[in-house]
Amino acid sequence: MPIGTYANGCLRGGVALPLEGEGYQVVRPSRGRYWGHPRLISFIEDLGARAAAAGLNPVLVADMGRPRGGALSGHASHQIGLDADIWLRQDLPSLPESQREGLSSILVVDRANFTVGPAWSADHAELLRLAASDPRVARIFVHPAIKIALCETVTGDRSWLRVLQPWFGHDSHFHVRLHCEVGDTFCEPQAPVPPGDGCDAELYSWIPDPNNPPPPLAERPPPPPPHPMCTAMAGG
Numbered sequence: 001m002p003i004g005t006y007a008n009g010c011l012r013g014g015v016a017l018p019l020e021g022e023g024y025q026v027v028r029p030s031r032g033r034y035w036g037h038p039r040l041i042s043f044i045e046d047l048g049a050r051a052a053a054a055g056l057n058p059v060l061v062a063d064m065g066r067p068r069g070g071a072l073s074g075h076a077s078h079q080i081g082l083d084a085d086i087w088l089r090q091d092l093p094s095l096p097e098s099q100r101e102g103l104s105s106i107l108v109v110d111r112a113n114f115t116v117g118p119a120w121s122a123d124h125a126e127l128l129r130l131a132a133s134d135p136r137v138a139r140i141f142v143h144p145a146i147k148i149a150l151c152e153t154v155t156g157d158r159s160w161l162r163v164l165q166p167w168f169g170h171d172s173h174f175h176v177r178l179h180c181e182v183g184d185t186f187c188e189p190q191a192p193v194p195p196g197d198g199c200d201a202e203l204y205s206w207i208p209d210p211n212n213p214p215p216p217l218a219e220r221p222p223p224p225p226p227h228p229m230c231t232a233m234a235g236g
């Protein structure tokens, strides 16, 4: 049961993703961040199977959430069991668990030029297509340069581009967020992504303009109080 918002909530009845399965493997498993809603577990298992069927190397699953959700250091969200980070790294075969502990992600964006970099490949695009085509997915956060590259190259069905939301970071991993669904009584959804493929002026406005630098980031507001249904579970 997801409770609250993606950025302020918790999870009841979370389950662990098996550390490896068809077409996927968990990286840095000792961090213990491979818990989620059963729907997130199924999503990853299905994504792995579809990636394997497409001939891709294993999907590298990074941070999901804690057993009971809640704050996850290094992340603003990942609190209700419906978020998962997946590395944009498609060059590794199946590895034993011990060899997955010391792995690092790879930058696929050329930050200076605000384009995809030499590490970007068609396999990354295919993996994003497979993930974004899943109806359980509400949005996927990627670096704007990745969305721009896809907007400029994808032919045929482009409907899946809609759920790709440009955001800061996300240049060595992408972040999948699943919908709150009917029956998730206490799950508080975000506004849906707007219609259209999002290959528009808003996307291109992310490109830094040296003549018009962005204002300094405002100080972060204090965190909201925890969801009342989560405070009773605190300490666990």
Ligand SMILES: [Zn+2]
Residues within 6 Å of the ligand: 075, 078, 083, 084, 085, 174, 175
């Ligand atoms: Zn994330």
